[in-house]
Amino acid sequence: MTEGFENLAADPTDPTHQFQIFRIVPIHIGNLDLSFTNSSLFMVLTVAVASAFLYFTTGGRSLVPSRMQSVSELSYEFIANMLRDATGTAGMRFFPFVFALFMFVLVANLFGMVPYFFTITSHLIVTFALAVLVIGVVVVYGLMKHGTHFFGIFVPSGVPAVLIPLVAVIEVISFLSRPVSLSVRLFANMLAGHITLKVFAGFVVSLSALGALGIGGAILPLIMTVALTALEFLVAALQAYVFAVLTCMYLNDAIHPGH
Amino acid sequence: MFVTQAFAQAENAEGDAIHLPPSDEAAAAHGETVHVEGEHGVFPPFNSEFYASQVFWLAITFAIFYVVLKKTVLPRIGGIIENRRERIALDLEAAGRMKSEADAAQAAYEQELAEARAGSHKIAQDARDAAKADATRERASIEADLDARLEAAQARIGEIKRQALADVGTIAEEAAETILRDVAGLDVSRDDVARAVAAERV
Numbered sequence: 001m002t003e004g005f006e007n008l009a010a011d012p013t014d015p016t017h018q019f020q021i022f023r024i025v026p027i028h029i030g031n032l033d034l035s036f037t038n039s040s041l042f043m044v045l046t047v048a049v050a051s052a053f054l055y056f057t058t059g060g061r062s063l064v065p066s067r068m069q070s071v072s073e074l075s076y077e078f079i080a081n082m083l084r085d086a087t088g089t090a091g092m093r094f095f096p097f098v099f100a101l102f103m104f105v106l107v108a109n110l111f112g113m114v115p116y117f118f119t120i121t122s123h124l125i126v127t128f129a130l131a132v133l134v135i136g137v138v139v140v141y142g143l144m145k146h147g148t149h150f151f152g153i154f155v156p157s158g159v160p161a162v163l164i165p166l167v168a169v170i171e172v173i174s175f176l177s178r179p180v181s182l183s184v185r186l187f188a189n190m191l192a193g194h195i196t197l198k199v200f201a202g203f204v205v206s207l208s209a210l211g212a213l214g215i216g217g218a219i220l221p222l223i224m225t226v227a228l229t230a231l232e233f234l235v236a237a238l239q240a241y242v243f244a245v246l247t248c249m250y251l252n253d254a255i256h257p258g259h
Numbered sequence: 260m261f262v263t264q265a266f267a268q269a270e271n272a273e274g275d276a277i278h279l280p281p282s283d284e285a286a287a288a289h290g291e292t293v294h295v296e297g298e299h300g301v302f303p304p305f306n307s308e309f310y311a312s313q314v315f316w317l318a319i320t321f322a323i324f325y326v327v328l329k330k331t332v333l334p335r336i337g338g339i340i341e342n343r344r345e346r347i348a349l350d351l352e353a354a355g356r357m358k359s360e361a362d363a364a365q366a367a368y369e370q371e372l373a374e375a376r377a378g379s380h381k382i383a384q385d386a387r388d389a390a391k392a393d394a395t396r397e398r399a400s401i402e403a404d405l406d407a408r409l410e411a412a413q414a415r416i417g418e419i420k421r422q423a424l425a426d427v428g429t430i431a432e433e434a435a436e437t438i439l440r441d442v443a444g445l446d447v448s449r450d451d452v453a454r455a456v457a458a459e460r461v
Contacts, residue, residue: 019303032311040316047324054332061339076336096329125310
């Protein structure tokens with residue numbers, strides 16, 4: 001654990017150091033390494049902070065909400081409206097799922113904006129696991145609800161019979177690429193943003209080590225870093241939103257397969 | 260030379276003990292270094308070493324998060340919003356009811372006001388009529404009284420006039436007698452004078 005923290009501090013300008021995972025509590029079960037790592041720590045923190053915020057801000061149950069309570073209520077209504085618009089009232093059974101996804105990704109992304117914090121969504125395996133979870137829910141619910149009828153999503157209506165095999169193949173490929181695009185979009189946005197931020201911040205450190213002229217020259221990357229920080233906050237929220245919107249659209253396929 | 264070889268062998272054994280891939284002799288000889296290289300050489304997000312751990316802890320934390328939201332947080336927020344919506348609907352309904360009550364009260368008030376106005380108008384009219392009748396009656400009685408007194412007065416005037424006229428005859432008789440006696444020196448009887456005066460006057 002201490003070794004990991006030392007590694008973090010070892011090279012302040014290395015842009016990939018922030019993505020380094022290290023074990024805090026090594027756990028080995030069989031051949032699997034299920035160690036509690038810094039990534040796991042921030043997953044736990046994300047869940048704890050998000051749950052605590054939602055739980056304690058709504059504790060008053062005020063008729064006229066306090067500022068914090070209205071933040072919780074707004075996020076609730078935001079996701080509820082989004083899901084209702086995309087899937088109709090039949091989709092509201094997935095509301096806890098979509099809300100949990102949105103809050104988890106949002107809080108994880110925003111946590112990544114705190115210096116020295118680990119960004120769990122900057123690892124492809126995490127976003128891919130979430131995307132596979134979404135597609136898994138879509139497929140399982142679609143098959144349970146509609147049986148083989150669910151495969152109708154691969155055959156758009158109004159297509160000439162000759163073209164159906166071709167269109168179906170394209171539809172299948174596009175369906176299979178959904179988990180990939182869903183996960184890569186989030187992962188790549190977070191990764192690229194954090195690397196860019198680190199590179200520009202690194203310029204500030206390297207340049208200011210060069211004396212008076214360097215400090216003067218460091219102003220430019222410093223301005224860039226400030227601007228990028230603002231942009232990254234936007235991206236953090238936007239990507240959580242995009243993830244939730246796409247989840248809603250995919251769920252709509254499971255609920256209303258004929259399109 | 261021998262010592263170095265033995266040291267290498269010892270390190271080799273140590274390398275085997277921590278399950279490093281024994282394929283590369285050189286790598287095994289510098290076991291610890293290779294291990295660190297493996298950890299830091301790969302771009303961290305593509306380092307498969309922690310895939311299992313990440314998926315495992317993601318599953319646990321996300322499942323807990325989902326359950327906490329579904330069981331506690333979302334019903335609570337949903338309840339708050341629903342409660343508020345109901346409260347607003349109730350308040351609106353109450354406001355509507357009160358407004359219709361107010362409208363009814365106003366209508367009743369206006370009707371009452373109109374009735375009262377009509378009543379007061381009638382009372383005023385009655386009073387005016389009564390006053391007018393009284394005045395008319397009073398005037399009639401006063402006029403009758405005045406007429407009666409006028410008549411009485413005229414009767415008295417007539418009486419007095421007749422009286423006066425009657426007195427005129429006597430005065431004329433006396434004057435004529437006096438004239439006859441004192442001027443003409445005639446002694447005429449009173450009756451003759453009276454006859455003559457009466458004859459003259461008619």
